[in-house]
Amino acid sequence: MPLGQMSEFGKLEEDPDPAQGLVEAQLSGAAIPWSLSQDSSSSSSEEEPGPGPEPEVAQPLVQTTLHMKAVHLVAFLLLKYRTQQPTSQAEMLEIVGEDDQDAFPVIFGRASKCMQLVFGVDVKEVDPSDHSYILVPVLGLTWDGMQSGGQGLPKTSLLVVLLGLILLEDEHTPEEEVWEELGVMGVYAGQEHIIYGEPRELLTNVWVQEGYVEYRQVPGSDPARYEFLWGPRAHAETSKWKVTQYFLQLNLEQPASSLALSEGAVRDEEEGA
Structure with missing residues (x-):
């Protein structure tokens, strides 16, 4: 060396x-x-x-x-x-x-x-x-959340978790369910995380601007509720199948849900989705 x-x-x-x-x-x-x-x-x-x-x-x-x-x-x-x-x-x-x-x-x-x-x-x-x-x-993702000069820590894993959660919820997941799942990992909205910084900023601002997710009001909700969907950059850089295989390693859901997710991803890949 x-x-x-x-x-x-x-x-x-x-x-x-x-x-x-x-x-x-x-x-x-x-x-x-x-x-x-x-x-x-x-x-x-x-x-x-x-x-x-x-x-x-x-x-x-x-x-x-x-x-x-x-x-x-x-x-x-x-x-x-x-x-x-x-x-x-x-x-x-x-x-x-x-x-x-x-x-x-x-x-x-x-x-x-x-x-x-x-x-x-x-x-x-x-x-x-x-x-x-x-x-x-x-x-195949190209964003890692690193600051210029190699400062900070890579944050890609949290992005993949969010993309996987969206797939679990039929490709759009309510914001409250996202925070509930991330709380299991010790990631909370408004609370600084040792790797991810302030996660709400990542999910609702940075990744929206980067094109990885869409953050929109649930149609017809009153009071307003919000949900996450895959953005165009996520579709361009990776696939539902790849995210599924990665996400299954995290073991965040019951086997039946994981199996349904895997089968859905395989079907979409075969159909060219």
Whole structure:
């Protein structure tokens, strides 16, 4: 890793991003509706019998180590995304450290899933021969909510959640139902969020101006009520099928509703909607 890049990452570790607590919660599957399965990591913690802590003690220690390595890798990937730089497996192995390189697939898997679900960023392999990767917004979307100069945090994941909620409600969803669902995620109108800022501004102003959603009065409502629909930019950049597949990972709805959503998206894709 270039010296300048190492110094930037060192600074990031010393002065961690305020979202680190949210990242740690996500990787633990705690307090966030889109919990990550850690089943895939169980095999990596199996050790041959020998001197050391008892198995019931060793397992939590191994999981804690993998957890913290994944948090550090997420911080590194966020830095790469902010600076619009590619990365490679070799660079990420430096972050993981020599002692845990055998567990790299597990650590990388957790970090990649966190980037996707918390920040709406895909870690995409572009050259399998040297395991190089780029970081891009999910689902073909081009908006990430970053400020100029790479300031702030990617906000694409919340946009995808809103687009998914709209699909769940037959392609137009009442505003009050949106806030009820987002409240499960700890996102409230008028309350500053550590990643998304003031979410009402995003939903009813920024994304409307960007063309991702329409925000309109429900016809005939008195007193006035409002609802959200997909905007033209959402239709142009992604598809109902892609959003459905992403949204099903979040597990926000009962299986029957999710199945209906998936079937509807498949039908629309086949009809060319």
